[in-house]
Amino acid sequence: MSDPGLIVRVAARGDGVTLDGRFAPLAAPGDRLRADGTVEPGPHHQLPPCRHFPECGGCQLQHLDDETYAGFVRGRIASALEGQGMPLPEFAPVHLSPPRTRRRASLSAQRAGKRVLLGFKQERSHRIEDMRECHILCPELFALVEPLRGLLGILLPDKRTATVKMALADQGADLLIEGIAADTLAGIEALTAFAELHRLARLSLDDGMGPQTRWEPELVTVTLGGASVPLPHDAFLQATEDGEAALLGAVRQGVGDARIVADLFAGIGTFALNLPGKVYAAEASRDAVLALKAAGRGTFVEHRDLYRRPLTTAELDRFEAVALDPPRAGAEVQAQQLAASTVPRIAYVSCNPASFARDAKLLVAGGYTLERITPVGQFRWSTHVELAGHFTRK
Known part of the structure; x- marks a missing residue:
């Protein structure tokens, strides 16, 4: 007989959820919620390493072992896709950044x-x-x-x-x-x-x-792609170097050997300076655009707000691959234009599984196939999840 107090998963905000749907703070899968509301630790409940946990908001999941934390990262992405009614693609192994690597x-x-x-x-x-x-x-x-x-x-x-x-x-x-x-x-x-x-x-x-x-x-x-890029004040950097490398590897796989690539929401060039062939980069931040131009790598950079003026289908059709890394809100309007384009390959990096799933649904409805997802947990022990998705048009 199943135990209704058994913790079976971790919800998006970090609470454990029992078999009968109750929420238990600081609980891991395999724990048991007792009748008095306390938690009986199970095999995946580890001793948090930091004295400030759980009060400090920098971490929410230090009580999970790495196996369970990786499952949480993957599960967040899978749940978002399922919420949009999408079949799950192949998942690469979850990449977790080691402790003490946040830069x-x-x-x-x-x-x-x-x-x-x-x-x-x-x-x-x-x-x-x-x-x-x-x-x-x-x-x-x-x-x-x-x-x-x-x-x-x-x-x-x-x-x-x-x-x-x-x-x-x-x-x-x-x-x-x-x-x-x-x-x-x-x-x-x-x-x-x-x-x-x-x-x-x-x-x-x-x-x-x-x-x-x-x-x-x-x-x-x-240093990005071997180029020294001026760093503007408060510029966006991937949280860890190894997390950046994991996302970059997934993006490179996603664009393949494309000879002309667009990098949308390019920032200071995390992906643009590491992509093959000729690269067009679009970015709304003026300081980031100037920094990317100063890198001197031959990338064609345009100062362009893709929320107000997304690349049109006609513009997109010139590229053999597109990479994009939008803010948390995602890129719904740009995804609509991509869905109507003939771009063969898309590599989509996201820090929000919900907005990614919404945009992925648009792309799939337009004829793309979501081939593979690489989950990345570079915000160690937090509920913040990142990913890179690889789409192809047959």
Whole structure:
């Protein structure tokens, strides 16, 4: 006889779900929900490695072992496709980024008297979990957390908040602090001393009027496809290098040996600079367009908002393959144009299984076949899921 309290899956927001449909926070498949509401751990329930779990909003699933976490990533994608009434394609093995490899993050800060709280916000709350350890940030970025408390203690007024955006560039850590100003001699000296001591690649402030660079000994770049690309302030980077490599491998497989390729929502060139043949890249961010042009790799770059002005079917028909990596909202209007095109191959990268499934349904209705999906969990232990889908037109 089946046990109705047995946890059989993990829902999209991270709660365990019992056989009879009840939800249990912090439960893994194989656990059992007792009558008193407590959870009896099962074979896939691991001891969370971080002292801040589950309060810290940076992770939701540290209680799952890797096998179960990979199943969650795959399951999110499969459920989204099934919700659109689509048959499931071949799935590649799930790629999980290792702990302590996140190369970009956004931390919240608050001054409370002599204390400065710094870390991720607590789950479903505006309260800041004061970070004392972290199992997702790369060591180079985590090493700056404690020193940043000291800097913010000088610059941040009492009861005020700020945001610290961190990224790892070729030259080291790139920091953008939003919500503070340094217009006194002491503040300016503190910024310079901090940047020098910690050998930052760049230190910038945004007091509400846009980012202002305060320290950048040499041009900050990231290497993409062997090219040094200038890194704009707060530019989008894939969360981990190995996650980027997994998505890139899937995109390359998706476009095959196409001689002329379009990269839509190209950003600073994560895929465009790694694709074969002649590449056209469309991107709405002016700073990203300028950075991609500066890479000097012969890519034809157009400053184009694909939500307002998607490539038309006639424009798309010139390409042998299309790669696209839209924001979380997906690319519904662009997918409609693609569905009516004759493009033989499409590689679609997504950070939202729901919008991907919606767009995939449009493409399949237009005559494409969804051949393969590569699931990627580069936001380790979070409910955030990424994927690359490969479509072909027969």
